[in-house]
Amino acid sequence: MIRSFLSRPLASYIVSQQKKWIQNSEKIQYQWLQKLVFEAKDTAFGKDHNFGDIKNYEDFKKNVPINDYEDLRPYIDRILRGEQNILWKGQPLYFAKTSGTTSGTKYIPITKDSISNHINSARDALLCYINETGNSQFLDKSLIFLSGSPVLEKKAGVPLGRLSGIVNHHVPSYLRTNQKPTYETNCIEDWEQKLDKIIDETIHSDMSLISGIPPWVQMYFDRLHERTNGKQIKDIFPNFSLFVYGGVNFEPYRNKIYESIGKKIDSIETFPASEGFFAYQNSQYDNSLLLLLNSGIFFEFIPAEKFYDENPPRLSISEVELNKNYALILNSNAGLWGYSIGDTIKFVSKNPYKIIFSGRIKHFISAFGEHVIGSEVEQALRFALDQNPETRTTEFTVAPQVTPKEGLPYHQWFIAFENQPNDLEKFSTDLDTKLQELNSYYYDLIQGSILRKLVIHSLPADGFQTYMKSIGKLGGQNKVPRLSNDRKIADELEKIGL
Template structure:
């Protein structure tokens, strides 16, 4: 056993014990965070505008702070860009995390001196919990790869600005620097295909023990490794034992990733975003991700049926229930207030508070009143795929509104690793399972208003080529599972397989 893995054991044990203690005090910790946010926030421009000086408890806070998305904070962000201090949080941010918006274009998410620890320590804690539970510390002695954005930063309003993964790259502990791949110059390459080839050059002959990244981009890395060597990833890296992933639901990618590796390895799922690191997998034996209840973020939740209302009902952690879909709202020491991050979650446990991500609040299909969400389409597709031993590379779903005499339907664009033997039967299975998950969709099919779903196969690497065509290949970019319009669907048609 080498020095890093040896020293990691006692440290992991201490951190793991503290996290387990925190499971018992989650609600109290949330109350304490809210009080601190109010205390600091009342002296900011935002706090004065919203009269935080007269707010003392959660009900008053909820009345004072409306729910908003990024567009609702842009006037304050612009003041920070102008060099103003004490706008959303005390002082000025130490970084802006640059990320793609939907209607707002590029978003600039503040990261403050107080909030940076949430991003750094949460990733560390996920690894340490894994070490403490499994006893596997050997990976700390090998080479570690984090498929990330460029660490090069620009300045916006005097604030260092870049992709979150690139910012975090600057905070990797010195003792792990020698283990980290790829090197700084490679990480700075913007073109994803060029970068990927260079990463393979650097890592193909190394003792890789941990690989981390968004699943579709990890799969691209695996594909290139196998293409060059003719071997499975597990053969290329015999000591590869841990994969860390997040950003999208892992399940649609799981079968093909494990097939590429050629053997079972452990996984650690995380729930990070530019706005904060919200949850991580703390155990290999229980479902769900442990909510980060003591890391500078006060969480609120909007039940699914309230989403989109002018004044939606909001609850704090103590009132959540298992099995209910909620929109996740955050208030943080980064200066984000009543901020709708756009993700939907469902608690699988409240002792402790563990959740799963079920979709995006803006990514659903309700063109006909069905309100189908990502959790439902993923469940339906994966159930059918498992029965037919089919592996899915990527997919997205959109409505097809037939303005002529025929009926409308849901169109599923799917890139298969191996195509079903009978596409029509496979399509019918997926449709049946979706009807079982969503009663509104079932009513529309049963009422002869919609016809059953149609699958449009996408040729190999079609989604990669599509992402390249719109300038979003690599990094933290991902294909939305669901759209309520045809923008993505129609753009994918050039990569559909000809019959």
């Protein structure tokens, strides 16, 4: 009772502070730019990029290029050799270890100044919910965080691990007593072994909050279903009232997860990454995410369609437009400068600045000039599922088939079905028609007989789990890309059939 009681005044205070910076978002962002440049002017990166001479945003853009991990790697390699004052003052507090598609293992610095962005943002997402709904009782029951192992190695004297494992070390002490799973179970590396142990520890608990990436939460629900002879989650955990998720778009999983639960419950979407915690859903009446403009990050935005131009336009928060697709660029007190995280977002509000996650800048299909993006395929699938309500999917991805054995090229959809559509041809047509409506280039290619209608390759419900296990990426924070511009994933999935 004490936790829920004390959380309410804290929630009220946090929301009041939030309202203050929301009213001055553009000014706050400019102040962060000035502060970040000043704090880093004596670092190796700051000296190399004339931070001492930067007076405004225009100066900053002239001196600091857009970077990806490979561009910053020479500086990160120096930190890994034990040097200090390289990207940010001093030495990082942690390295978050993550996998890159082109860079192999990446070591993302988390500093003494940036750790609060990760910890406080997660806390504030819950406090916003408590303040709006008055529901704080969940804090007095069991809370489960499905995350990576908290075991940390050391690299150049700096603790190293997965972000979710690092954050696990900073769970407030007042929540540790009712946090699941135990530390020992969380340390198990094999996901399936870990999942079985998590179920052992939680199946008889009074669970009120569950947090994790949707596909792995669904796997947890499926195992609970098996263990309890088909019980729904609401019958296993009668007080389960809040689902916190992030990492992927929830829409493709929404129906299946709520069906597994057996009732609709409140949920909070978050937008965390190893590079920072960027946004969270701050209202149950609005699915968009509040962009965190007062949390140690100066954001820039590049129109997605111009990202690969030689000199793409770089916009500050005051210059963005609604419903346009932007690549998200960071400058942060973790020492990331002009850093493209590879994610794209769209603004749906400017008062306050609220966004939706729209995909990955590298995850698109443009084998024929169509530039189909993640949000478009997800919307198309949502439409097809609504039109064919008997259908249940667990996961999907899309790739181009440029050289079919016969006929025109096409987009190949790999969909894992729990319940097949009654009419797969109708489902396919609904999907294709909606995608044509959402993407005019795709429409033109279909109508001009450059492409033929999409083709669905059906997979069993656990097809993607089989694939992820085969590449050693089952569970944790691993995700299947929605879109590929090549056949690397598709060719492996083709080997898996119903």
